[in-house]
Amino acid sequence: MKFFNVKTVMETLDLIANEYQPIRQPIEVPLIEALGMVNAFDIYSDEQVPHFSRSTVDGFAVRAMDTYGASESLPAFLSITGKVDMGRAATMKLREGQAQAIPTGGMVPEGADGVVMIEHVEELGDLLNVYRQIAPGENIIRAGDDVQSGEKVLAAGRKLRPQELGVLAAIGKTTVWVYPRPIVGILSTGDEIVPCEKQTLAAGEIRDINSMTVGAAAMQAGAEVVYGGIVADELDSFAIRAKELYDKVDFLILSGGSSVGTRDYSVQVLESLGSPGILVHGVSIKPGKPTILAKANGKPVMGLPGHPASALIIFHLFAGPIIEKLQGRKHESTDKRLTAKLSRNVPSAVGRTDYVRVGLEEREDGLWAVPVFGKSGLITTLVDSDGMVEIPASKEGILEGEFVKVHMFY
Amino acid sequence: MKFFNVKTVMETLDLIANEYQPIRQPIEVPLIEALGMVNAFDIYSDEQVPHFSRSTVDGFAVRAMDTYGASESLPAFLSITGKVDMGRAATMKLREGQAQAIPTGGMVPEGADGVVMIEHVEELGDLLNVYRQIAPGENIIRAGDDVQSGEKVLAAGRKLRPQELGVLAAIGKTTVWVYPRPIVGILSTGDEIVPCEKQTLAAGEIRDINSMTVGAAAMQAGAEVVYGGIVADELDSFAIRAKELYDKVDFLILSGGSSVGTRDYSVQVLESLGSPGILVHGVSIKPGKPTILAKANGKPVMGLPGHPASALIIFHLFAGPIIEKLQGRKHESTDKRLTAKLSRNVPSAVGRTDYVRVGLEEREDGLWAVPVFGKSGLITTLVDSDGMVEIPASKEGILEGEFVKVHMFY
Secondary structure (H helix, E strand, O other), rough: OOOOOEEOOHHHHHHHHHOOEEEEEEEEEEEHHOOOOEEEOEEEEOEEOOOOOOOOOEEEOHHHHHHHOOOOEEEEEEEEEEEEEOOOOOOOOOOOOOOEEEOOOEEEOOOOOOOHHHHHEEEEEEEEEOOOOOOOOOOEEEOOOOOOOOOOOHHHHEEHHHHHHHHHHHHOOOOOEEEOOEEEEEEEOOOOOOOOOOOOOOOOOEOOOHHHHEEEEEHHHEEEEEEEEEOOOOHHHHHHHHHHHHHHHHHHEEEEEHHHHHHHHHHHHHHHHOOOOEEEOOEEEEOOOOOOEEEEEEEEEEEEEOOHHHHHHHHHHHHHHHHHOOHHHHHHHOOOOEEEOOOOEEEEOOOOOOOEEEEEEEEOEEEEEEEOOOOOOOOHHHOOEEEEEEEEOOOOOEEOOEEEEEEEOO | OOOOOOOOHHHHHHHHHHHOOOOOOOEEEHHHHHHEEEEEOOEEEOOOEEOOEEEHHHHHHHHHHHHOOOOOOOOOEEEEEEOOOOOOOOOOOOOOEEEEOOOOEEEEEOOOOOEHHHEEEEEOOOOOEEOOOOOOOOEEOOOOOOOOOOOEEOHHHHHHHHHHHHHHHOOOOOOOEEEOOOOOEEEEEEOEEEEEOOOOOOOOEEOOOHHHHHHHHHHHOOOOEEEEEEEOOOOOHHHHHHHHHHHHHEEEEEOOOOOOOOOHHHHHHHOOOOEEEEEEEEEEOOOOOOOEEEOOOOOEEOOOOOOOHHHHHHHHHHHHHHHHHHHOOOOOOOOOOEEEEOOEEOOOOOOOEEEEEEEEEOOOOEEEEEOOOOOOOOOOOHHHOOOOEEEEOOOOOEEEEEEEEEOOOO
């Protein structure tokens, strides 16, 4: 097969970063439904968090200067003039020489600038012996320490984790604007492919593994999936079915067939869907060279290699980032990478980026990446793998014991 | 506050590994719904994958020995006797001196033991010039290479990723037995805690951040969440509300309050729910010492520290693994760990495990973990963090440039 626009892995990733944007308009959803989605706009706080100064310990609110010089042998003597109630305003002002009992999270009364821990005092009726000095601000979170009023708490384009939702909850937001989950369509191609439900296979047939693996991986990446089924190696019906599915989705993935016919038809079909058409035809990568990437009237369209293992590796490398771009994610994620030492020498060809499947082993001296052997067509090699290691195009291989980056499979 | 059964982090994790098991019976679900769940039983294949020998390239099926010695200058001459159709049985036997055209994925005919790539031959009518010799088995995946009939394809207790679902699809399974998602109940406690929806806070009040963050983190870990709302610092109503929620869920988490009263009540309430009661009361960890772990008639029950950041860190360390145990997961996951170099010296106390929040930075010489400063009560410190670094109890700190393990926040 001839490839007419072969790119490197880096060129392909750069192109993905530049070519694709969210297709649909942002929507407003309740916070808890936004988990894993990406906020569409910068978010500012209208209030400060906390909105009052709080104690971080159980103890006594005091003026720090009243404790200066206090020690086990020479305590400071203060008079207890009150008690702060949890969840209530501290209404009584604290004056020189005074102390007020305060619980963790209680409001620090006006006049106090620190809290002495309960472990460092002794109560004698209304008198308090303080056995340790504190600095101003000690054991206090001041009003606005967490969030200032008017502060930008979240920049647009961030994936919302539990802590981002927590900050929004803290400032009183109950909803957030996010990009809708992209809808990914998957169409399997090839005369040899039959539905997974078919129990008894005829000679020459294989089940449609890629719809299952690629669909599941797309869901993990935050997309909704529409399955287009299987289409035979026949140009007209392939083109019609692809167009039907393209019209329904934000991102069309063609997958499954591996014959020359299917691959040629994929190119024609991808070109026919809209302009500018094919951007990448072939990536200098192993496995996965016959990858095709196109853009049709703003929508990404992709042709995955047919081997199940290659298809899933290419999905992780390129389709995952495309889904992130469609979600409006702005910052490249480091959340799927991990560093380990490679357990053996792995040779490679210069000018081609190789991806080696690895299992991870925790040993005394750290995490090791152990290459998983097997032909790229075998799906079981992926079951035995925790992730994949990149051997850059500039290298002839990687030596045993070298640190490598592992792109994790989830 | 007095802790009466303080454990180390390792002791607590060992206890979690040994004390908790799935509570509910396995259920059978369609493959695609099982993504991220854990298979309950060992799974064996009734068939072999592929169930016929397949070509991995476009080319000609041959007997390898007929190509021995072939080269650019001295090709082997074979006669083309047929063509294998995609998705069909190869019905014609191949004999000495013969070749049959075959597509990638096509069935290798009887008598052939290898495939010559299209790039290494020249067709001259019915004659084929072969310019390279191949070894037996070259460019072929043999029947059963991926999965043997009778082979165990998945051991019980594995989290189902796209590739595990792919293998099940490949062997014709359309459903899988998994443990149901555990139901986690969250009850917030504390007189100062008000619902997140409350727009104007009175002095001393703070919003219920932990229900949001802990709930979202539980969903990420694979659980369903039932929110129990907020209960005040009053023993009787606390005990009643906790019992009500406990009865509905597989795992009860108490969270939110931080006053002495709440903490004392938590201990009493956790003890009252069932035997054996409290297993851990205090962990030698920073932040998060006031962690309580209990077991009530087989169900895990946990008291999280009140500070939002501490609560989420403790959730990641202990509640996440408990949810994995309730899902039937058998192998410890390495999927949330990553190695990086620490960007500065961080001191620590011997005998206590410290968790330092870090952001990750990709630099020329690899991945660096940069500590995020801020008091443990501040939720914004978590927003700035990609994960946390453990400083083991045996160490006085970690030096700049040392490799550290980062437990990622997702």
